[in-house]
Amino acid sequence: MRELQLLHFWLFLGIYLAALLGNGLIITAIACDHHLHRPMYFFLLNLSVLDLGSISTTVPKSIANSHWDTKAISYQACATQAFLFLFLISAEYFILTVMAYDRYIAICKPLHYGTLLGSRACVHMAAAAWGCGFLNAVLHTASIFSLPLCQGNAVDQFFCEIPQIFKLACSDAYLREVRVLVVSSCFAFGCFVFIVLSYGQIFRAVLRIPSEQRWHKAFSTCLPHLAVVSLFISTVSFAYLKPPSISSPSLDLVVAVLYSVVPPAVNPLIYSMRNHEIKDALRKVMTGCFLDGIKNLLSSA
Ligand SMILES: *[C@@H]1O[C@H](CO)[C@@H](O)[C@H](O)[C@H]1NC(C)=O
Secondary structure, eight states: OOOHHHHHHHHHHHHHHHHHEEEEEEEHHHHGGGGGGGGHHHHHHHHHHHHHHHHHHHHHHHHHHHHHHHHOOHHHHHHHHHHHHHHHHHHHHHHHHHHHHHHHHHHHHHHHHHTTTTTHHHHHHHHHHHHHHHHHHHHHHHHHHHHHBBBOSOSSSOOOOHHHHHTTGGGGHHHEEEEEEHHHHHHHHHHHEEEEEEHHHHHHHHHHHHHHHHHHHHEEEEEHHOOOOOOOEEHHHHHHHGGGGGHHHHHHHHHHHHHHHHHHHHHHHHTTTTOHHHHHHHHHHHIHHHEEEEEEEHHHH
């Protein structure tokens, strides 16, 4: 239906622009303000870069499709999209795990912060997150795109999503991808337990402080983080692990939007909402950073 297509077009365009704006602001604030050159903000920078990347692999193509009323994607483009999306989204999940660890150490073991999260350790952890994401994406894309496909070539989704391509595979080729899925799920579940335990420890530590204002601040900061991570992990598990019998196109669509489009758009809000340093940095950026940059450029030219 043309009306639905237009709705899809405007909705996705709006969400995409919001994600560009939010993540762009965070990246600019952290890059420009030297006070924010600390581990917590470097991880937030990683998160924003990954958010921008992951939403840019799927949504613009889908916007263009609905605008030009086409559904075509080449096999190579489909494989590239599936790979990049999986890489960025899994790296993002690992960065969220590292961020939970960072907050846990900062709040519960502040005296060890300097030794446990020195600049080398942070670079290693960030590199590990990107590396694990890359490895996960290679494993899944290689195993799914080497399967013989014999159920047609219609991917029932707004991007090349692995479970939808899986549906097109000949039924006797399942086992290899199932093995990869089991390994990834164990890792993802492990990270989730780690995140929940970290925030649990944070809540426990905060509750020992006899100040209701602090409690309020801690809970209103951490609960949204947990909510986003839980939404992400539950929708991803549903998309990848559900039996094929309970799939319907509209349900699949909603679930895919919830894990691939919503988190990159709301993360900037969730992770900087109650953060005064970011807000101050942004205010400064608006007034000074661009001018300084231009001055530097001119003087070095
Ligand atoms: C990611 O985080 C690491 C560790 O803090 C930092 O060195 C690196 O510059 C960050 N990379 C990006 C792209 O944000």
